[in-house]
Amino acid sequence: MKACSQSSGQPSRQFGTFGGTFVPETLMQALAELEHAYLTLEGDLPFQEQLSHYLKDYAGRPTPLYFAKNVSEKVGCMVYLKREDLLHGGAHKTNNALGQVLLAKKMRKTRIIAETGAGQHGIAVAMAAALLGMPAEVYMGVEDIERQQLNVLRMQLCGATVRPVEIRQGQGSLKDAVSEALRDWASHSATTAYVLGSVAGPHPYPSLVRDFQKVIGIEARQQILAAEGRLPTKILACVGGGSNAIGIFHAFLQDDVALIGIEAGGKGEKHGATLSKGSVGIFQGALSYVLQDDFGQIQEAHSISAGLDYPGVGPEHAFLKTCGRASYVSITDDEALLGFRMLAELEGIIPALESAHAVAHLLRMKLSSNDIVILNVSGRGDKDMLLVQKLLEEKR
Ligand SMILES: Cc1ncc(COP(=O)(O)O)c(C=O)c1O
Incomplete structure (x- = not known):
């Protein structure tokens, strides 16, 4: 694990040089x-x-940490799903x-x-x-x-x-x-x-x-220790602005656990994912990574998933990337669709298109039988059904 010189997670104005007002x-x-x-x-x-x-009796916390047996068999390691899709409202x-x-x-x-x-x-x-x-x-x-x-x-x-x-x-x-x-x-x-x-x-x-979302990681940490007696080796979460990812990463920042954020890469080469392809700049009130041209003009993000279609990203992620504590990758629209279908077909769980980006990354990772992966299913896919139907028809 790469340690960061400034501990992330304080109620500070800045995360390293990122953030601010x-x-x-x-x-x-x-x-x-x-x-x-x-x-x-x-x-x-x-x-x-x-x-x-309200979190417990109205919204249904704690959400389950579910051992996804069929996905585990497919990818060759233990995969647990943090079921934020089961939270009232359908997402974290x-x-x-x-x-x-x-x-x-x-x-x-x-x-x-x-x-x-x-x-x-x-x-x-x-x-x-x-x-x-x-x-x-x-x-x-x-x-x-x-x-x-x-x-x-x-x-x-x-x-x-x-x-x-x-x-x-x-x-x-x-x-x-x-x-x-x-x-x-x-x-x-x-x-x-x-x-x-x-x-x-x-x-x-x-x-x-972050402080309202960190309950996700606090629960997941207790749940995986109860289930496996050890911490996960990897945590996967999709990143739009970054709240479900920070929410699950936070309780593991000091541990030897790989934290991986998955951004939307749209149709591929031409389209940007903020942390993977952007650069440092000021956007909507904070210094962070942003998709911008050579003149500092904001470029549009493009993704099938509306929740990841954002040219900025939270400053704490910029900090975690820069200091090497978390890594970030991007997934294309087509790959996300494959992830969407895979989770539905193997586990009977229809994820949000946003979460499907994290599922898709799982499919292309090199994993060993010793790995325990926790994947944050940030939301459920009902909202995306019509769009997915249209996209699948276009492909026929
Ligand atoms: C289900 C779901 N997951 C993820 C996101 C991305 O947001 P964030 O990166 O803040 O978790 C959204 C945003 O709308 C969402 O609806």
Whole structure:
């Protein structure tokens, strides 16, 4: 294991040289207020008890760590699946949404806004806002609205307003939705909480979201020790902004466990994966890796999976990559489709297209019989059924 000189995981403004707060003056006050509230959370027992209650009795934690016998036989080592797809809402996003909406209540905010790509963060926020009696508005790119219609309907049923973000502002996907939400927040922060969906954006979001997601790794560590009496050799998780990956990596940072993040490589050579092909730059409030051209203009990401279609990545991942503690690879759309089908056919588990990228990487890794792999199934695939059907028909 490569050790990092600065221990990652503190509620610091920066991760090595990455992170920080690169935002217009109009957002500084809102971020300072959020940071102040965030720093009180660890010692706030009633808050922690309330969150644990909702995570357990409402959302269904702990999620199982399932020994995938058929996949294990196929790849020649022990493979365990961390089943975030079984969490209420259908993805890990519920952990963070419950935490941040509870925090918004504690801060006496009266309105919730959020962005969403695949719609999983949007539905998690809509559910948490309905549960806690808050009105919610969710910004979503028009391209994503088109490809994730089921989640749009689910958000609306939970009482949220879905605000389309038009193509003229970019590609009509996740980055544009984040920009719109930040714009809204800059003018309404006195009443409004911006519930950001990943470990990206300006401080304190990368630390705040990580702290709400690290429950995944804490559980997985206990579960694998109970099942096997030893730690895994490798952990795999897909990376969009990076929240499910940081969530499962975090409890293993100090251990001799290989941490592997899998990004979306789209159609291959032409398309980018932020950590694999991007470079260091400032994007949406933080210094991290970003897909940009020679003039620093942001390039669009392209992926079949709306949740990984993002030209930025959380700064803690940039840090973990640079110091060598985690490694990052990219998987193409076609490979992800193979992973999607393999998990369905071998285990009867239909993963989200995002998670299918991690499954696909498992298929091309060199593994030995001594390996124990934990793969984070970040979400379930219902939302992707129509898109997958279309893609498979095109291939016939
Ligand atoms: C199921 C699922 N997995 C992964 C992601 C990517 O987000 P992150 O990298 O923050 O986990 C998303 C985003 O929408 C998602 O819906």
